[in-house]
Amino acid sequence: MTQQINLLSPDEQKTRLGKLRDEMKRAGADAIMISDNANKYYTTGRVFAGFVYIPAEGMPIYFVRRPVKLEGDGIVYIRKPEEIPASLSLNVPATIGLELGTLGYNAAMRLFKIFPGSKTIDATPMLQAARAIKTPMEIERIAESGIKQERVYRRVPHLYREGMTDLELQIEIERTSRLEGCLGQFRISGDSMELYMGNVLTGENADNPTPYDFAMGGAGIDPSLPVGADGSIIRPTDSVMVDVNGNYTGYMTDMTRTFTPEKISDNAMHAHKCSIEICHTLQKMMCPGIEAKVLYEKAEEMAKEAGLHPYFMGHRQKAGFIGHGVGIEINERPVIAPRSRDILAAGNVIALEPKFVIPGTGAVGIENTYVVMADGPARCLTNAPEEIISFE
Amino acid sequence: MTQQINLLSPDEQKTRLGKLRDEMKRAGADAIMISDNANKYYTTGRVFAGFVYIPAEGMPIYFVRRPVKLEGDGIVYIRKPEEIPASLSLNVPATIGLELGTLGYNAAMRLFKIFPGSKTIDATPMLQAARAIKTPMEIERIAESGIKQERVYRRVPHLYREGMTDLELQIEIERTSRLEGCLGQFRISGDSMELYMGNVLTGENADNPTPYDFAMGGAGIDPSLPVGADGSIIRPTDSVMVDVNGNYTGYMTDMTRTFTPEKISDNAMHAHKCSIEICHTLQKMMCPGIEAKVLYEKAEEMAKEAGLHPYFMGHRQKAGFIGHGVGIEINERPVIAPRSRDILAAGNVIALEPKFVIPGTGAVGIENTYVVMADGPARCLTNAPEEIISFE
Numbered sequence: 001m002t003q004q005i006n007l008l009s010p011d012e013q014k015t016r017l018g019k020l021r022d023e024m025k026r027a028g029a030d031a032i033m034i035s036d037n038a039n040k041y042y043t044t045g046r047v048f049a050g051f052v053y054i055p056a057e058g059m060p061i062y063f064v065r066r067p068v069k070l071e072g073d074g075i076v077y078i079r080k081p082e083e084i085p086a087s088l089s090l091n092v093p094a095t096i097g098l099e100l101g102t103l104g105y106n107a108a109m110r111l112f113k114i115f116p117g118s119k120t121i122d123a124t125p126m127l128q129a130a131r132a133i134k135t136p137m138e139i140e141r142i143a144e145s146g147i148k149q150e151r152v153y154r155r156v157p158h159l160y161r162e163g164m165t166d167l168e169l170q171i172e173i174e175r176t177s178r179l180e181g182c183l184g185q186f187r188i189s190g191d192s193m194e195l196y197m198g199n200v201l202t203g204e205n206a207d208n209p210t211p212y213d214f215a216m217g218g219a220g221i222d223p224s225l226p227v228g229a230d231g232s233i234i235r236p237t238d239s240v241m242v243d244v245n246g247n248y249t250g251y252m253t254d255m256t257r258t259f260t261p262e263k264i265s266d267n268a269m270h271a272h273k274c275s276i277e278i279c280h281t282l283q284k285m286m287c288p289g290i291e292a293k294v295l296y297e298k299a300e301e302m303a304k305e306a307g308l309h310p311y312f313m314g315h316r317q318k319a320g321f322i323g324h325g326v327g328i329e330i331n332e333r334p335v336i337a338p339r340s341r342d343i344l345a346a347g348n349v350i351a352l353e354p355k356f357v358i359p360g361t362g363a364v365g366i367e368n369t370y371v372v373m374a375d376g377p378a379r380c381l382t383n384a385p386e387e388i389i390s391f392e
Numbered sequence: 393m394t395q396q397i398n399l400l401s402p403d404e405q406k407t408r409l410g411k412l413r414d415e416m417k418r419a420g421a422d423a424i425m426i427s428d429n430a431n432k433y434y435t436t437g438r439v440f441a442g443f444v445y446i447p448a449e450g451m452p453i454y455f456v457r458r459p460v461k462l463e464g465d466g467i468v469y470i471r472k473p474e475e476i477p478a479s480l481s482l483n484v485p486a487t488i489g490l491e492l493g494t495l496g497y498n499a500a501m502r503l504f505k506i507f508p509g510s511k512t513i514d515a516t517p518m519l520q521a522a523r524a525i526k527t528p529m530e531i532e533r534i535a536e537s538g539i540k541q542e543r544v545y546r547r548v549p550h551l552y553r554e555g556m557t558d559l560e561l562q563i564e565i566e567r568t569s570r571l572e573g574c575l576g577q578f579r580i581s582g583d584s585m586e587l588y589m590g591n592v593l594t595g596e597n598a599d600n601p602t603p604y605d606f607a608m609g610g611a612g613i614d615p616s617l618p619v620g621a622d623g624s625i626i627r628p629t630d631s632v633m634v635d636v637n638g639n640y641t642g643y644m645t646d647m648t649r650t651f652t653p654e655k656i657s658d659n660a661m662h663a664h665k666c667s668i669e670i671c672h673t674l675q676k677m678m679c680p681g682i683e684a685k686v687l688y689e690k691a692e693e694m695a696k697e698a699g700l701h702p703y704f705m706g707h708r709q710k711a712g713f714i715g716h717g718v719g720i721e722i723n724e725r726p727v728i729a730p731r732s733r734d735i736l737a738a739g740n741v742i743a744l745e746p747k748f749v750i751p752g753t754g755a756v757g758i759e760n761t762y763v764v765m766a767d768g769p770a771r772c773l774t775n776a777p778e779e780i781i782s783f784e
Binding site (some may be wrong): 007035036037041045046047048049050063066067068069098100101102103105106108122124167168171172175178181183184185190191192194195196197209210211212213217221222223224225226250264304316317328335336385 | 433495498564601613720
């Protein structure tokens with residue numbers, strides 16, 4: 001009944017720690033201590049309560065509070081973090097990296113106290129940078145999610161019934177996703193963004209602004225979670241934008257497709273085609289070395305040339321990006337935004353979502369998840385048909 | 393198309409701010425600044441991107457980043473927190489409370505810098521204390537959730553089909569909950585606990601330990617989310633414990649019921665009855681002034697007297713509490729645990745979950761959500777039948 005603490009193969013863990021140690025070296029960290037679930041999953045292949053301590057050289061140490069009975073090299077059971085220094089007495093780091101971007105203030109102060117002689121630096125950017133370049137195994141897991149998500153999206157037209165509300169359709173998509181193996185949990189870094197399973201946006205509701213930094217909005221059904229479907233009946237000429245959770249493997253894909261019961265307006269069709277063209281153009285441009293902001297500028301330029309700028313990335317309220325890294329969480333690096341300083345590298349996995357909100361119709365456009373390749377255009381991992389599909 | 397920033401009635405907001413200001417006075421805060429979504433929802437009735445600034449006296453100020461076009465007294469649109477002091481120039485607080493328990497370290501440091509002359513103290517305990525005593529309107533919202541959750545639980549036997557896996561049953565419960573109006577989002581304070589919609593635990597899987605601080609465990613279907621249903625086929629003599637999301641109104645109830653396809657063992661029946669007796673006994677004891685730890689001790693004593701101590705709150709791994717406050721989030725004050733210092737007060741809303749894991753059968757027991765009354769026994773808000781229900 002015992003289980004190994006580390007579920008990654010030795011080679012896979014070595015590759016990931018290697019990338020992380022390059023970042024640690026660059027930042028001058030003698031060790032980092034990880035407490036964020038997404039980062040623990042990245043470095044061990046599992047989530048547990050406790051810490052992963054990674055020195056610049058040598059084996060990681062796993063300080064585990066729960067669950068009981070894990071085994072493996074480097075495992076130390078603790079009841080509280082104050083017990084950690086006893087296990088490190090010969091090797092207290094001069095400079096330690098902590099996840100200051102995600103760690104709570106009180107939790108961080110508690111950890112500072114257990115390393116009183118150490119200088120503390122922020123490990124969040126190191127982990128973000130390492131995680132932004134996916135390993136072949138990670139890309140495989142993301143591709144697996146993409147295949148399952150694609151299967152679900154192909155079934156969306158069969159889930160629609162005339163007179164349905166947006167929420168009723170979303171609930172059937174949620175069920176179909178779960179039966180296909182979707183884990184449900186929609187992992188987002190930070191606690192200010194909240195979303196349940198995804199977003200189905202229909203008609204005018206697409207123009208309702210939300211407080212969250214998602215690409216699209218929607219009023220939701222309650223002010224405690226003001227985003228997404230609002231219970232409106234789907235009308236024959238509405239667009240129905242489906243952007244639902246692709247987390248089937250612990251690694252997510254992000255895919256959006258647009259449907260309609262009958263037919264949407266010509267202007268909305270025009271905008272949808274523009275979204276597809278932007279994706280295809282950017283897919284070819286996404287090569288190692290290109291600046292993320294150049295991709296944003298190209299997308300915006302294409303939207304302007306098509307006469308669609310007032311509707312690009314929202315109408316009443318606009319999102320400030322057209323793409324983002326995706327992996328264990330939905331908001332990873334690089335960010336494809338006008339002021340992004342990110343530069344693309346082979347192994348980046350990026351969701352591109354150049355979308356439009358057309359008054360009278362709703363949201364249109366697509367989203368795909370791509371891997372940046374060493375040579376040639378990026379590879380698409382979300383291959384459901386891109387055109388607007390009528391439910392008829 | 394414009395909306396008011398404050399969705400609470402003037403009286404309701406006054407009551408909530410009054411409680412909060414009592415806590416602020418006790419702690420010596422001249423103002424608090426709120427950024428946590430749950431606390432913004434508590435003080436305004438809505439979630440938005442930005443801050444609620446509450447001075448010890450006078451009107452709150454709402455610093456809003458998103459959504460666009462909110463209106464109301466005290467609203468100030470900002471692009472970044474550094475713009476806040478300009479609006480407060482005449483009234484910079486000598487001591488300011490920030491949510492140091494939930495605010496990220498980097499976010500907290502950024503806020504410290506915009507109040508360089510102010511002493512900073514932790515507002516998290518103030519907000520926890522105020523939120524622990526629910527207003528009549530909040531209790532009404534929780535009761536509404538309880539009625540809807542009860543409706544879903546009564547339908548569980550009709551969702552079961554022979555040969556189903558635990559996960560397939562859970563998916564049908566999720567769908568039924570969503571169609572009944574469940575918002576889906578399962579709000580937990582802090583980022584180390586993760587759960588999707590709830591937990592359906594069947595047979596031996598109940599004895600699989602998790603890393604999370606939930607009362608019960610389960611292996612889950614992926615090491616990235618190791619909790620709950622694991623895909624096992626439900627056997628005729630298994631217990632099936634259903635503990636699924638009761639968030640129908642922005643305010644949650646927490647209810648657990650136990651089912652079985654045919655019949656569970658006598659020992660498991662005995663433990664289930666003990667759980668019901670503990671709940672009924674504690675319901676009478678839960679009066680203003682009683683110490684939370686006394687409730688825990690009574691529950692543990694009853695489990696011991698019934699000869700069930702080895703199975704109480706888990707078998708291979710045990711939870712350290714039998715109850716918790718519930719409201720906007722699932723882990724509020726008071727905590728019913730052996731070392732809790734909480735003392736009950738009228739208006740506390742508490743979920744009691746004295747559960748057992750019986751080897752060979754699975755998890756048994758119930759969970760109810762109660763309001764502590766000024767006089768007499770606590771009032772139960774989750775009134776589905778408590779006995780074990782057979783699917784036959």
